[in-house]
Amino acid sequence: MATNILEIHELNVHYGDSHVLHNVSFELKEGHLLALMGRNGAGKTTSQLTISGLLAVSSGEMRLKGKNFAHQSPESIAKSGIRLVPQGRRVFASLSVEENLIVAEQKTEDRSKWDLSKIYSMFPALQPKKNQRASTLSGGEQQMLVIGRALMGNPSVLLLDEPSEGLAPLIVQEVNHSISKLKNEGLSIILVEQNFSVAKSLADDFVILNTGRVAFKGTASEVDAKPDLATQHLGIF
Numbered sequence: 001m002a003t004n005i006l007e008i009h010e011l012n013v014h015y016g017d018s019h020v021l022h023n024v025s026f027e028l029k030e031g032h033l034l035a036l037m038g039r040n041g042a043g044k045t046t047s048q049l050t051i052s053g054l055l056a057v058s059s060g061e062m063r064l065k066g067k068n069f070a071h072q073s074p075e076s077i078a079k080s081g082i083r084l085v086p087q088g089r090r091v092f093a094s095l096s097v098e099e100n101l102i103v104a105e106q107k108t109e110d111r112s113k114w115d116l117s118k119i120y121s122m123f124p125a126l127q128p129k130k131n132q133r134a135s136t137l138s139g140g141e142q143q144m145l146v147i148g149r150a151l152m153g154n155p156s157v158l159l160l161d162e163p164s165e166g167l168a169p170l171i172v173q174e175v176n177h178s179i180s181k182l183k184n185e186g187l188s189i190i191l192v193e194q195n196f197s198v199a200k201s202l203a204d205d206f207v208i209l210n211t212g213r214v215a216f217k218g219t220a221s222e223v224d225a226k227p228d229l230a231t232q233h234l235g236i237f
């Protein structure tokens, strides 16, 4: 059985006076893809931002390979191998495609797998456009570029926040295909995904949040055994 690469334990997070995450606990296994689901406002983005160090932890622990990083800076969390592709895909619009990738490059002794040529072979559409400004790319290409930028940091954990939001169906398929290739490369991934059937096609494990609390967590086969889950927690009928 795979070991836990990331452990979130009894996490509480506030926006000012507003208590948004309530004792959230879950684990990501090495090489697994975990689908983080829940209705709008459930706390998915808040969880991803907190794991990336961009929101302060009120209490609880977050451990990467056993080491608590709950109070580290976003820079040090990124250096230790956790990379976020935020909701809303923002490229550096005035930089070229290749410059967007190069500025994100980070190699470490134990993680040096990704470079420009490997990114271009993962996302072939980017290579012929490498000297174009990032702002000239289509929505799908911009999504590939922001994922490529995260990969240039040679992450061991990749956090993806609704990568398919607002993309045309064919492009969504392409992005999902790339995500499954990344999983096959052995990357550990937390994917925030609204589409339950997409999540079921990609994920090994599921966490469903409901108003900032874990409403369900389990493996793909445990999800299959509970056909009422989607109606209960995701508002799908």
Ligand SMILES: Nc1ncnc2c1ncn2[C@@H]1O[C@H](COP(=O)(O)OP(=O)(O)OP(=O)(O)O)[C@@H](O)[C@H]1O
Binding pocket: 015, 018, 020, 038, 039, 040, 041, 042, 043, 044, 045, 046, 047, 087
């Ligand atoms: N900057 C903020 N200040 C105050 N409250 C916020 C802020 N951002 C989010 N919230 C609140 O925190 C809760 C969780 O929001 P979050 O964005 O994490 O949800 P989400 O599950 O990602 O939703 P969506 O599916 O719409 O992206 C919501 O009640 C939201 O209104």
Ligand SMILES: [Mg+2]
Binding pocket: 044, 045, 046, 087
């Ligand atoms: Mg969100």
